[in-house]
Amino acid sequence: MSRLVAISNRTAVDPKARAGGLAxxxxxxxxxxxxxxxxxxxxxxxxGPRSNTLHAHYDEGxxxxxxxxxxxxxxxxxxxxxxxxxxxxxxxxxDLAWFDRDAFTVYAAVNQRIxxxxxxxxxxxxxxxxxxxxxxxxxxxxxNAGWEGPIGFFLHIPFPAPEVFAALPEHHxxxxxxxxxxxxxxxxERDRYNFIQYLIEECGGEDLGDGRVQAFDHTLxxxxxxxxxxxxxxxxxxxxxxxxxxxxxxxxxxxxxDLVIGVDRMDYSKGxxxxxxxxxxxxDNFPDTRGKVSVTQITPPSRSKVEEYQxxxxxxxxxAGRINGDYGDLDWIPLRYLARSYTREELAGLFRIARVGxxxxxxxxxxxxxxxxxxxxxxxxxxxxxxxxxxxxxEQLQDALIVNxxxxxxxxxxxxxxxxxxxxxxxxxxxxxxDITVEQDVSWWREKFLADLAPGGLS
Ligand code: GDG
Numbered sequence: 036m037s038r039l040v041a042i043s044n045r046t047a048v049d050p051k052a053r054a055g056g057l058a059x060x061x062x063x064x065x066x067x068x069x070x071x072x073x074x075x076x077x078x079x080x081x082x083g084p085r086s087n088t089l090h091a092h093y094d095e096g097x098x099x100x101x102x103x104x105x106x107x108x109x110x111x112x113x114x115x116x117x118x119x120x121x122x123x124x125x126x127x128x129x130d131l132a133w134f135d136r137d138a139f140t141v142y143a144a145v146n147q148r149i150x151x152x153x154x155x156x157x158x159x160x161x162x163x164x165x166x167x168x169x170x171x172x173x174x175x176x177x178x179n180a181g182w183e184g185p186i187g188f189f190l191h192i193p194f195p196a197p198e199v200f201a202a203l204p205e206h207h208x209x210x211x212x213x214x215x216x217x218x219x220x221x222x223x224e225r226d227r228y229n230f231i232q233y234l235i236e237e238c239g240g241e242d243l244g245d246g247r248v249q250a251f252d253h254t255l256x257x258x259x260x261x262x263x264x265x266x267x268x269x270x271x272x273x274x275x276x277x278x279x280x281x282x283x284x285x286x287x288x289x290x291x292x293d294l295v296i297g298v299d300r301m302d303y304s305k306g307x308x309x310x311x312x313x314x315x316x317x318x319d320n321f322p323d324t325r326g327k328v329s330v331t332q333i334t335p336p337s338r339s340k341v342e343e344y345q346x347x348x349x350x351x352x353x354x355a356g357r358i359n360g361d362y363g364d365l366d367w368i369p370l371r372y373l374a375r376s377y378t379r380e381e382l383a384g385l386f387r388i389a390r391v392g393x394x395x396x397x398x399x400x401x402x403x404x405x406x407x408x409x410x411x412x413x414x415x416x417x418x419x420x421x422x423x424x425x426x427x428x429x430e431q432l433q434d435a436l437i438v439n440x441x442x443x444x445x446x447x448x449x450x451x452x453x454x455x456x457x458x459x460x461x462x463x464x465x466x467x468x469x470d471i472t473v474e475q476d477v478s479w480w481r482e483k484f485l486a487d488l489a490p491g492g493l494s
Contacts, residue, residue, distance in 0.1 A: 037160030037486075037493050039070035040152060043168040044113065045419050047073035048092055049097045061166060063265050064481040065097045068493055071161075073153050076101035079109050089152055099154065111141025113169070118341055120203070125192050126304040126398040127204045131343050138416045139205050143172055150176025157182055162489045165216070167191045167270045174215040187218040187259065187488035192400040193427065194226035197233040210238055214251045218488045220260040222400040223427035227259045246487075253289045258305065260484045261431055263476040264406045269383060273411035278384030281377070285385060290331055292367075293454055296389040297332040298382055299396070299403050301374065306397040306440040307334065311354040313395070313446035314370055318362045320444065324482060326367050328454065331385070331394075335376035348374070386411035392420045394428075395440035396491075401427040406433065409468045417465035419453035421446070431475060436468040 047062040065072055069377045076090055080103040092099040113462040115138035119306040150173055157163065163186045167432050174186045200206050210233065213219055221227045231248055234240025240250030246258045246451035272278060285294065295314075314330050335352070336343045355372035362369045377385075386392060405420055412418050422428060422435035422458065429437055436449040486491070 036261065037162060037489075038158070039068045039493060040073070040153075040157065040161050040163045041065055041070065041166060042073045042149070042163065042170060042173060044075050044117070045077070045101055046072045046101065047093065048072075048074075048076075048101065048190050049461065056298040058150045060264075062097075062167070062260050066095050067478065067481070068342050069096050070098070070100050071156070073156075074095055074099070074101055076103050079106055081105065082107075082117035082224055085151070089156075092097055092172045100153075102152060104145070108145050108148075109139060111138045112145035114340060116142035117169045117313055119191045119343075121171075122192070122244060122304075123343075124199065125168060125195050126201055127195055127199055128195075128303065129199065131303070132151070132202075134204055136204070143208075144174040146170055147176040147179070147355065149173070153177065154182050157184065157417035159184070162485065162493060163187070164189065164484070164488065168399070171209050171213040175212040178215055185205060185488050186215075187220065187484060188213065188216040189220040189262075189484060190263070190400070191222065191225065193223070193398050194230045196229050197236050200229070200233055200398060201237060206233075207238070210234065214248075214253045216242075216254055216255060217279050218256040218258075219483070220258060220484050220487075221429050222259065222261055224259045225430070226400075226427070231257060247397060258487065258488050259430075260401070260480055261427060263472065263478075263480045264400045264403050264410065266410050266473045266476040267404070269407050269410040271382035271477055272380045273387045275380045277378060277380035278387060281381035281384035282388045285331070286388065292329045294385070294388060295328055295330045295391040295393055295450060296385055296408075296456075297334075297393040297395075297413070298385075298480045299332075299334055299394075300337040300348060301334045301344060303353070304396055304398050306395045307332070307347070308350055308354055309440050309443060310393060310446070311372075312350065313360060313391070313443040314442075315358050315361065316443045316447035317450050318369060320447050323368075324363060324451065324454065325362065328369070329371060329448075330366075330374070331371040332368060333373050333375070333377060333382070333385075336374055353374075386418075387413065390418045391450060392418060393419065393446075393450070394426060395423045395438060395446060396426050397423070397440055399423070399426040399428070405432060406472045407463070409472050412465055412469075414462070414465070416458065417461050419456055419461055419464070420468060421453060423450045431471050432468055434464040467491050 047058045083104045089100040119133040165188045234250040248257045358370045386408045394405040420435040423440045438449045
């Protein structure tokens with residue numbers, strides 16, 4: 036029997052990682068097919084025998100094999116290269132990147148080391164599916180270790196325009212290693228186009244058509260596979276007891292006011308300062324909304340060891356304070372900013388009763404929150420989704436109110452339009468959003484990717 040073998044930095048063994056989009060989607064895929072999941076245990080250990088051991092763990096038919104990292108590996112590979120170089124550059128924030136040659140050396144070494152540990156565990160017929168920007172070089176490592184079977188790669192974050200990618204000192208090395216995969220999948224057409232354009236402009240690559248590309252003496256499949264959610268599961272979550280409870284709790288505070296909701300990891304890619312400014316604009320430009328609307332922003336802190344994230348936290352605290360100071364009243368808090376996490380069911384309950392879902396990242400590979408918001412709505416009285424044109428999801432969810440998140444007046448207008456939209460238009464837009472979210476769900480995504488990686492199927 037062939038198995039699906041996933042490799043990603045964090046796995047769903049770690050409850051903290053379960054809040055992330057990747058873990059949610061990969062977990063659904065592995066539970067459906069059975070299989071192996073390699074990743075980091077989350078532990079940092081002294082260099083020695085333990086740092087070279089894989090820890091096994093079983094959950095719902097999935098076997099997890101986890102490795103620890105030494106302090107040097109953690110800092111070089113994860114903290115510095117993945118999170119302080121690749122993440123900002125791929126999200127168009129070259130200004131925030133801490134370019135560091137030593138970090139890249141460690142990043143490359145960790146990719147090779149994990150590949151050497153994974154390879155002996157693979158069996159003939161296995162299908163290897165590597166995830167995300169931590170492991171751009173994994174196929175190269177697996178091939179060096181002797182693996183000849185199929186290896187696919189899916190990038191959960193955007194792939195930037197060629198000249199932005201070329202700002203990475205190691206861009207050529209990375210591109211060459213990416214071409215060692217058999218299938219490279221992106222979230223959106225825009226990402227696929229950027230990657231192919233880069234290969235053509237910088238590496239003498241050739242677009243062979245039909246999703247095939249030739250570069251660095253390899254022919255590979257390069258396509259967009261927009262990731263989906265467990266749509267039916269989210270409808271159930273939105274109707275669970277815990278969802279009802281959360282809706283009731285916030286309902287007591289809301290009274291007759293309309294709820295506008297945002298849920299995002301605390302990350303500079305999510306456009307939170309701009310969103311807060313847009314909320315101020317809403318109350319300035321549309322005074323009729325004062326006292327009538329409550330904007331609730333749920334933002335679990337993430338990557339708090341990275342300086343830029345600490346600075347973002349301070350900025351958001353200040354901005355929320357200013358907006359509430361400027362516009363609030365004795366009986367009204369305009370912006371409720373909650374820097375903590377809630378359960379999936381609680382979030383689903385809040386989405387269900389919200390009039391407006393605000394999803395305004397400056398850049399986002401896909402963004403799953405917008406799809407979850409759609410699935411939580413009630414057909415008889417659906418809320419309105421406001422979506423950034425810079426989220427990968429905007430290619431699919433054209434019936435949202437699409438905004439430029441940098442244009443705070445535009446976002447304020449969209450919130451006002453959403454609050455005043457007729458039931459008929461809300462329903463028309465929502466039905467189309469729901470249909471595509473249901474049709475292109477997480478199973479559709481998995482099957483579409485695996486159909487290219489393993490045309491013969493998994494048996
Ligand atoms: C990366 C890419 C891409 C959020 N807060 C809580 C919580 N969440 C859940 C959401 C959603 C997930 O986390 C976030 O997914 P996103 O897609 O919005 O964003 P990233 O974490 O940046 O994910 C992204 C994704 O990978 C998948 O490919 O779409 O572009 O950046 O499911 O609901 N979950 C819980 N409590 C919270 O407080 N339980």
